[in-house]
Amino acid sequence: MCGRGGRVRTVVFDVLGTLVDEPAGIRAGMRALAPSLDASGIERLLSLWQQHIEGEQRRVLDGARPYLASDALDRQAARLVADAAGVDDPAAVATMALSGRRLPPWPDTGAGLARLAERFPLIGLSNASRTALLGLNAHAGLRWHQALSAEDARTYKPDPAVYRLAVTVSGRPPERLLMVAAHAWDLRAAQGLGLRTAYVSRPVGDPPTSADRFDLYADGLAG
Template sequence: MPEPEIDAIVFDVLGTLVDEPAGIRAGIRRLDPSLDDAGAERLLSLWQRHTDREQRRVLDGSRPYLPSDALDREAARLVAGAAGVDDPAAVEALALSGTRLPPWPDSLAGLAERYPLIGLSNASRTALLGLNAHAGLRWHQALSAEEARTYKPDPEVYRLAVTVSGRAPERLLMVAAHAWDLRGAQALGLRTAYVARPVGDPPAGSDRFDLYAEGLAGLAEQLGVG
């Protein structure tokens, strides 16, 4: 497939540039160091199920919009309760683990040298500031779904990147490790690149994205960077 003609790259953040489960898992282990692996994974799953479900409720209109850091606090209270911890300071520290996520080793991979980079995340403005600083991510612009008061894959979130870039959707390349995210961007007309991550959502057989890569270094090579 020929290299797409693009003017800017739009990156998903959670899962694509940072390892979200690893950061939350670390917070759970700090909450209760006595947990074995199975116990930590059970509590991680509880957190993920809550935030996924509540974001879907916002999307289908059954719940008013709440930013991601508020949903993280709800998840932290659930997890702490399941672990038998009721210390408010410990619960708040656990909630903040959603902003202390380790980057993947190849995150951004020199792409900023050629293209304007736009982060587009379901993370709230507050959470995005914290996780960008913690992970050392480099942006020209970072956008939160909070600006649209909804969550991806609502088209209004992708429209934020189109508006800020001042470019037609087909001149933007959306990069994500989640096929559902790319489908949402594709529906608005953005070009798409799937990057494989251990915690991502792999493409279905029916998906047709513009580019596929095993990592960001491979994507950079396909785009002629470096």
């Protein structure tokens, strides 16, 4: 991979949504929590879960609350979901809180990472905590040379401090790193720090707008 700024030396991957199907894993956890829920009920609870996680991460980014790792946010979201579903079983809620560590990979993820790992150092860069990221990587069979958690920066993407973790670990200037994500907001933030960017289309991603200009666009990791 060549072009602006010379040859890419390190590839950095977003994890949640880009390499694993996060909503599918959370839905599975909800079905186990409350088997009587129908599809519309699952979607309602999924929305509740996502709104809580995104809202609390935004509060951290805005300085409205101290940093709290993703594990704690997941436990909060699990309690909210259980209350909404009428479930009062602490063990079931604790299991639900771990759903974010049991996310299925997209069909092309394993082969795509293996192929790229033969050519580049691969870094995973995730908002998941260190502990959650370990479990998630093991469950999904993700191949990394290094996995970095936003916990190390005590903030969340799209804070520049998170992307700076990957730049520092790589030992390369930002323009020698390629950030791969299914979320345009993620790539915009990486771009702001000087990384090159590749958008990968996923059903659960945040698609680019007409104003976005990324270095690469792909339908997946195959090929």
